[in-house]
Structures are given as C-alpha cells and as structure tokens.
Amino acid sequence: MRYLVTGATGFIGRRLLRHLAEGGHEITALVRDGRRVPGARAAHGDLATGAGLLTAVRDADRVIHLAGVTRAADPRVYAEINAEGTRRLRAAVAAQPEPPRLVYCSSLAASGPGRQRREEDVPAPVSAYGRSKLGGELALREEGGADGVGSRVRAVVVRPPIVYGPGDPAFLPGLVGAVRIGVLPAVGRPGPRHYSLIHVDDLCRALLTAGEAGAAGGIYHVSDGAEHLWDDIGAAVATALGRRAPRVVHVPGAVAMAAARTVGRASRLGPDKVTEALHPAWTSAPGRLPFIPRITLSEGLRVALGP
Incomplete structure (x- = not known):
C-alpha cells in the first residue's frame, strides 16, 4: 500500500x-x-x-x-x-x-x-x-x-x-516536571477532573x-477506554518514576489566564490552552471504529518513562 x-x-x-x-x-x-x-x-x-x-x-x-x-x-x-x-x-x-x-x-x-x-x-x-x-x-x-x-x-x-508516549513533546514532560517538584497544577475551581x-x-x-x-x-x-482522574494520572507518572505522588493544587482561572498572557500565546499553556483547561472533563465514550486499544496507562508510562 x-x-x-x-x-x-x-x-x-x-x-x-x-x-x-x-x-x-x-x-x-x-x-x-x-x-x-x-x-x-x-x-x-x-x-x-x-x-x-x-x-x-x-x-x-x-x-x-x-x-x-x-x-x-x-x-x-x-x-x-x-x-x-x-x-x-x-x-x-x-x-x-x-x-x-x-x-x-x-x-x-x-x-x-x-x-x-x-x-x-x-x-x-x-x-x-x-x-x-x-x-x-x-x-x-x-x-x-x-x-x-x-x-x-x-x-x-x-x-x-x-x-502520550515516547517522544511526547509536551504532556509527559509537563507531568514529569510536576512530579519532581511535588505539585500538580489544576486550572479552575476545585473538584475532580476527568480525561x-x-x-x-x-x-x-x-x-x-x-x-x-x-x-x-x-x-x-478513540481512547484507551478509561476515564482518568487528573490526580490518578499524576500518581501513575510518579509510580513510573519511583517517586511520591504530587499534591494537586488548583490555580484560579483568572490567575492562569493572566500568566498565560504574560508569557505569550505560543507558550505550552497559552490563553487558548487555559480556556480548554478550565473545563473539568474531556472524555469520550467508546466509539464505533473496530479498534481495540492495547496499551494501558500504567504500561504506557512504564515504557515511556522507565530506565
């Protein structure tokens, strides 16, 4: 082909x-x-x-x-x-x-x-x-x-x-940085966030x-078939790195937006991405494509972040 x-x-x-x-x-x-x-x-x-x-x-x-x-x-x-x-x-x-x-x-x-x-x-x-x-x-x-x-x-x-996965330029590097400092930011009001x-x-x-x-x-x-809590994603990254789970800290939307505008629109978390992050749920129901995911989050992180 x-x-x-x-x-x-x-x-x-x-x-x-x-x-x-x-x-x-x-x-x-x-x-x-x-x-x-x-x-x-x-x-x-x-x-x-x-x-x-x-x-x-x-x-x-x-x-x-x-x-x-x-x-x-x-x-x-x-x-x-x-x-x-x-x-x-x-x-x-x-x-x-x-x-x-x-x-x-x-x-x-x-x-x-x-x-x-x-x-x-x-x-x-x-x-x-x-x-x-x-x-x-x-x-x-x-x-x-x-x-x-x-x-x-x-x-x-x-x-x-x-x-996410090997070569990921943004999502995993951001989570790794959060785990290393022990703080996982969550933009918007306190409460569960699903992805x-x-x-x-x-x-x-x-x-x-x-x-x-x-x-x-x-x-x-398409997805891996699961709804993941933001806290659990951070904890899974920490486990893959052999570290303690980071503490989730909620950042008010106005503060996050002001910071994004200061550092520039093209930054990793510019105003457009802050707008998306303000919403606490981004999940999809199983779709109609005849496709079955093979890689769980824990396995994917182990391969991407392991030694």
Whole structure:
C-alpha cells in the first residue's frame, strides 16, 4: 500500500512511520523544506499555500493527515493551517483520477468538553484550536453535503484525546516536571477532573484501522477506554518514576489566564490552552471504529518513562 503522510516529522508522525514500515508499506512524507525523512520518500508541499500538494498526492492509496498547528501566537494561524490547509489537501485529493482515501487526525477538542462525549454529539469546541480542527472536519465534507456522503473524497475523521508516549513533546514532560517538584497544577475551581488518553502507538493503529475499515464521512472517537482522574494520572507518572505522588493544587482561572498572557500565546499553556483547561472533563465514550486499544496507562508510562 502506498501512503502519503503529512506531519510525518512530528510526535505522532514519527511513530506512524514506524508502523507503516513494519507493515511493509511504501511511504511518502509531505515536507515544506529540503529535510530528509528516514524511511520515507520526501515530497515537497505546503498546506499554507497548496503548493506541491497535487504532485505529493499523486499515486497514493491512502493519505493520513497529521499536520497541524497546536500552539500559535495568533489564533488566526490555527484556522489558516488546520482548517484551510485541510481544505487545500482535500482539493488535491479530489483532483486525482482515483482519489485515495483520506484519514484526518482531528482532536477531541473539535467535539468540545464534557464527560463521555459521543461521536454523534453536536460539536461545541471552546478554543480556537478546537474550532480550527472542527473547521478541517467540515472542509472534508463540503463537496458531499453535511455528512460527506457522495463526495469524491472518501474522508474519515479520527478524534483522539490527549496523546502520550515516547517522544511526547509536551504532556509527559509537563507531568514529569510536576512530579519532581511535588505539585500538580489544576486550572479552575476545585473538584475532580476527568480525561481520556491514548498511547501514541494505539492511535497509530486506530488511524490505520480507520483507513481500512472506517466509513466514508465517518467520525470516530478513540481512547484507551478509561476515564482518568487528573490526580490518578499524576500518581501513575510518579509510580513510573519511583517517586511520591504530587499534591494537586488548583490555580484560579483568572490567575492562569493572566500568566498565560504574560508569557505569550505560543507558550505550552497559552490563553487558548487555559480556556480548554478550565473545563473539568474531556472524555469520550467508546466509539464505533473496530479498534481495540492495547496499551494501558500504567504500561504506557512504564515504557515511556522507565530506565
């Protein structure tokens, strides 16, 4: 099978290339510059302008779209890359004589906060990032109507929650730092906070499953199948590191927002991320994709953080 992967040099992309290589697939990575991508052929293209996309997509059987902006100083950048960039990619796919199947890695942020969010729930994103990822989903469905049925582009959407694992650039490093100082911040009012998680290798398997078994126009939630309390996540990281569980300290939303604005919008916890963190629940109900997660939180942390 011939795969084109956008975002191949990112956290998820690097792991996905491993899975594809192990499966014996032919891999092309979309890159904006002259960088080389180990294990893949580089195709030059730019989601911001559309340049090179037609050539990059040519001859692909599957396109897995991971590229996107997760932090930005200007909220308009989210929309330009995550929504409009996805629209440009869809147009390039649609222009092919035999359009490849397109798998879009969206986010639970596109659905919005809450406990046990279902795939059929009306999306209610609360952040610029979430709105931009939803915009990408909608861009894939424009040609075929509200549900995408009838489109030349057989697009499938996967909405992961928090993704962690080896090479994680943000989530695990933040938790490790919190464990080491013994304080785990929680933005907003005191009370329990629930999150869905998925290990990066399980997400890669889900994306490949979506490419094979997902219905055109389908939207799928994936996770490790559990609701995790913030306290328990911190304690699990501490166990993996052989340390004591950190103490949860609630940071008032106004204080967190003021700090985020001071350090800058593009920081790890900028205003957009604070807006998401103010909501105490980000979990998804089991989805319809025929995918079974293999990696529990404790096992995933043991491998990612162990000696």
